[in-house]
Amino acid sequence: MKKLFILLTGVAIAAVTTAQAIVSPQTLDNLNSAFQGESNAAHRYEAFAKKADTEGYAYVARLFRAASKAESIHRETHKKAILELGGKIKDFKLDEVKAGTTAENLQAAIKGESYERDTMYPEFIALAKKDGAKAAIRTLLYAQKAEVEHARLYKDALDNLGRNVDLPIYVCKVCGYTVTKLTGNNCVSCREPVSNYERVD
Template sequence: MPAPRPMTLDALVSAFGGESMAHMRYLVFAEIAEREGFPNVARLFRAVAFAEQVHARNHFERLRGLDIEAKVVAGAPFGPGSTSENLEKAIRGEEFEVEEMYPAYIAVAEQQGEQQAALSFRWALEAEKTHAQLFRRAKEAVDRGEDLAVDGYVWVCPVCGHTHVGPEPPGRCPICGAPGDRYARF
């Protein structure tokens, strides 16, 4: 498969870096939430960390074998704080991806005819919308001094990173159509 055109390649590298950093940042945030007595918020952070790993893997698959220079993406502030502060950072990071980063990357990939990259970006965009909503719910609970109410588990689609909270995963992923029995449980 030929290398993507330069602007799409830059977008893929940037998205890979951003998703990789979000993955690690959310694992650190999970440890803090656990220490502060919010085990369900910690589970949410771990589940979304897995989803971010899925996004990074999808972007990396498109980059595999290409001779590229590593880049770092700017995004949400990195330093950890309290669970409430970390949730606010997570919300801002997800909103940046939804409102600015992925729409621009999709436009570039589509303009350059890079349909596989555009699909990877679209899947991540849709999953990030859910992540932002879940983090908002978690922050509201933490700011009341409560843990996030989780009825069952946090489920993550291993294909696109869609994240669902409930006793069972959806029958099919609403983003990529993967069967629900493939979802990872947290």
């Protein structure tokens, strides 16, 4: 019995080692880059929200706060994936934020979200799929889907700046997906119950 236990333990350890071995160092580097990027985005959007508040754009301020919350969720899911895949979190410092006008901040946010949506995350996801790293694929897809909505919401906010648009904003606490209207019983991104959405004020 003891020999069988040792044998099974050895097989389990080998399986874990093999699973981790197929994850390329580049995928772990990509996850760390995404972790740092989302951390900086959350920090930056908080500053942008404060600027929008001072300029009297209450809805835009809430939108930035909601996006900051979403990016914080992505940061944590990226971190979890890194550790689950046997990697380590790299040390880094948050970027200094220099907020412009709300219009300028929205333009900067659109540019950043569009890059992540169209270039960064698709490249990271493609490699993660090649590696078969399910934990990486899941968190990267969560982030990319949310960035699609963030870019759209920012563009709409910029197009309607000064028109007193006021919509509710909700963020999924599981995947960070961000919406202005709750529909159906499940999150359209992670498929978890819609009860996981939190309204951001």
